[in-house]
Amino acid sequence: MNGTLEVLGLGKAFKRYPSHRARLLEWIVPFGKPRHQEVWVLRDIGFTLHPGEALGIIGINGAGKSTLLKLITGTAVPTMGHVAMHGRVAAMLELGMGFHPDFTGRQNVFMAGQLIGLTVDELTRAMPEIEAFAEIGEYIDQPVRVYSSGMQMRLAFSVATAKRPDILIVDEALSVGDAYFQHKSFERIRAFREQGTTLLIVSHDKSAIQSVCDRAILLDGGRISKEGKPEEIMDYYNAMIAERESSTVRQETHESGKVQTISGTGEATVRDIALLNAAGERAEVHDVGTDVTLRITVAIHAPLPNLTLGYRIKDRLGQNVFGTNTFHMGVPVEDLVPGAELVFDFRFPLNVGLGHYSVATSLHSNDTHLTDNYEWRDLALVFTVLNMSRKYFEGVAWLEPRITLQRTGA
Template sequence: MSSEVAISVGNLSKVYRIYNKPEHRLVQMATLGRIRPFKEFAALHDVSLEVKRGETIGIIGRNGCGKSTLLQIICGTLQPTQGSVKVRGRIAALLELGAGFSGEFTGRENVYMNGAILGFSREEMDARFDQIAQFAGIGEFIERPVKTYSSGMYVRLAFAVATAVEPDILIVDEALAVGDEAFQRKCYARIEAIKERGGTILFVSHGAQTIVQLCDRAILLDAGEKLLEGEPKAVVNQYQRLISASLEDQKRYRQEIKSGLAIGATTSPKGETTASFWQKDESRQEEDKTSSHNYDSFDENLRSESIVEYTINGAQIKNIRILDESGNAVNSISFGRPYRYQYDVEFLESAENAGFGMAIRDTSGLHLFGQSSGEIGKGKKFNKGEKLIVTFPFLNLLSPGLYYCNAGVGKYEDGEVMYAHRIVDGFVFRVHQFGADLLCSSTINLKAGPVSVDQHAEI
């Protein structure tokens, strides 16, 4: 990756004036600005970032957080109120649907017009046209006016043009969300090809997994501010935590994220900060030393650095762990052996319907496997103060590497499914012997009640 900066954004702000009535604009002009009959809305506030040549940067955030405004300013289609933007290289952009094409022109005419805007001659576009048409795959519609296209056809052609001209910088603003699954796979393959040849990509998506898989870094925007920039999985975790929070918790979470307190730590209900939910059992550590299973062990230095805890909403998860056949606590495990993934749950409020779940992800954040105790809404009733141990037995057939475990308690309340508590990346373990996949055993046992669900897992 080059150290040369492709995009530099410094202290960028964009403020819109909102008038209640059209004539208020005339009042402002007539009074030379002495009367200001408008409200100001800050779409962006003091945003700074740098994108190096060859990097793929993901921008994630809630609707209205300023993502599209930022991309439009970088592309030059919108002027900032304050701040500076420097771009080095040719940009091709897929912004909001409808931008860049003329509805009255045919697809063919729009291809050549976009090529001319990007500085390509007629001859250069002739050489690229067949490739563009083949990638878009819209058949005879390429000879019809764009205004007759469906949204999917429009994006197919727009993406084909933007990537066929071999841009130095590709900017994509959630445009691929309207494409079908097969076309999305083609698009991601094309994006990977652009990355491999050293192209710079700025990518906006609400798809957390897409950000984790495609991007070198990620940026979290909220209410026009840059809250966080860093490793994609850590940023995505904080985004998911933010959007799942109640309104009263969101302000506190925003401050924690901006100050860096939310990274690699979680806050308990009493305000105590801890780096892990694991409670080491000294007696089991002594047993491990004399165990005949030399490969299984507990490494106290192996702790998750990306824990995110959701708001406690009626239940609390504690003490996430993996146990071997003898009940010893382990986080370095062998291929082909059976284990139990467990966590403790205490209900702080009564719940008529509750369910329990888990998930395993790799270091990139890719979701490998998940299992639950059954459909939430048809679960068991749990009383306030009730405590239980949730157990997911599994046979480990994972390949060597580090893996992260999620734990969740869900409930069905007022017609809505919600988390009573959830912990993301709450436990990390290492597989130290060659393997391939993960198979889960057929039952989930709750020691506090007779819940048992036959469930076979296939990956």
Template sequence: MIRFDRVSKRFHAHRQRPRSFHELFVEGWRLWRRPPAEVFWALRDVSFEVKPGETVGLIGPNGAGKSTVLKLVARVLKPTSGRVEVWGRVAALLELGVGFHPELTGRENVFLNGAFLGIPRREMARRLEAIVAFAELEDYIDVPVKHYSSGMYVRLAFAVSVYLDPEILLVDEVLAVGDAAFQRKCVDHLMALQQAGVTILLVSHDLEAVQRLCHRALWFDHGRIRMEGMPSSVVQAYLDQVREREDQALRDHNRQEGPARRGSGRVRIQRVYLTDGEGRERYHFETGETMRIHLRYRAEKRIERPIFGLAIHRQDGVHICGPNTAFSGFEIPWVEGEGEIIYTIPTLPLLEGTYLISVAATDERDSEIFDYHDRAYVFRVVRGRHPERYGLMTMGGRWDHERLSVPQSLSVL
């Protein structure tokens, strides 16, 4: 249904000329001489095919070229080089409200979109009731769409697209605008279209939806296809790269000098870093993994029975815990010179989110603060293979079921 053969797409970005004589006078002649256009390649030498009835997901970071692919299929853009071949009637849901005239009512825009695709007005009238019902706009269909909320806009746009009997459906990220109930309805309808043999090209940052809906996935990176294959494999490879980049950014952040600190300085915490169960320095963890927090210190003089502690806050400020060596009954007789304290969490109970760590060293009476770093270190928790997704942490509990009685009708059977 769709074939890309060594397709590239180039854009030119021109700097703005002076908008007034005053601006020209102030900025000088250099603004009048338009500099050479900056060239941006949205796609470079891209080749792939989509077979009839396939649902293919396009994933990757913003600016990777995914939406450009959809616009080329929809004939909104032409390739700079290469060849794009499309067989079949295309319905595209590319951007919120594209193809809608703001001054026209929802009803008039339905007929307008049908006219764009060459569908007779009588046929569109036959489909109108189903479109309005799906979009849940019965009370607003005769209101100009300029008065619609973003959710109403996208509901109508999606309903029109899927009820035009497309052979190829292009869906960009706009589905995220709808509420949760409408998103579920959209997914159900996409599955029905799949059963009917419609070819679907889906751009989404919802990687779970890509794995659930798509037969194949293409990972785009800087205008090229980096990986193609089964959605689960492609998504995992993409997530691994994203986490590797984020992990490096967190590592750089946590190593920067000069954290917000206070204290007498008789013991100084010189470095804080995290490792996993295999001793690798990391700042991304999955729920349930082993995580170790290392506090490397230096004491210029001998300090008797110091206490080391830490606190973990969620990014929104919720204080989760504040363990220290005294609470755990872990006595350190004295410190002098350099050393390291390690706090091990065998099974990390935190659910997905961003977390901040504070660290401290105090005297045995907790009256003198030697060193205190307030929420200076960051780590991320991702779901990974853990099924829970709601709340702050997993309790690690166990479910049991005990039947206390059996209905009389079932006991007879």
């Protein structure tokens, strides 16, 4: 079926030679003993994507993400395993791949377009739309060598998506674009998905992965470390970065089925957390726009010269709604001793839209948890917002407008 992608037991190894002489000797005497060492950058990678599904691939630099995409698209040959793709594929692996710097943008459209399987007639008909979407103006008839990286990305994306592909593969190329074009590009990607395009995307952009993808894969050391829902994988990935050396990341499954990620060295922990209504009572359901208090109780287990408490409110897709911490709010917390207990109250109007939300908490020493991560806890609290007293509205935020009307003329 068009749009199906199967990756079975994929692996890639490179030969590492101790010297040029060893490489030459192995070439001259091919049946002698091997003079190289095999270095595996990918091993035992397998997954299946059905038409219309979207998979995000994340991992630290060097985890093998770009190599995996090259193997899938056929620009590199696997050492083991194979890939089966059904339907027309459009891929954006490297910025401006297929462009010749001395040719104009228009000429490159026809060359790059034919490389992805479009005919000259199809490209001629699509050219006005490609120009309009890329929005590079008169530069379309200038040599590509004078383009900025953002202009190359605009044109490359416009060509790759001039005709809806059955499978769209996108590397980090979109990250070089400005905010406007990134938004525009992801709108087109979402539209393709609704029409049945299968999507494979590599990105460090948490919002992009969680808003576009059905599931995600975490690559670590050339292998699939975890696979699951985007929010679960991104939470684990962020905790893993902070805890790369101490390896204190763990995940627990709630009764609701949600997976909570917890990490940290334990010098300080959240003992209790609650969202209080205007009457000061714990509640799981709140009205839009009402005043609430996020009360977080912290227990101290070791001497700490300073402490920062942060929280982050996320929507049901795991996208950040709001976050801050005591460091950025200018509230120093210093000279703490074991056994101490601190109660923090954050008061604010709950000006968010209807839906389910979660709160993540972090305890660390400075402005971020990447320095000293005492505790990071996702899904520390879950609550629901309903519209019980406001006029009807749509969206993710309650921004009550004041309307004035002026009439002129008859």
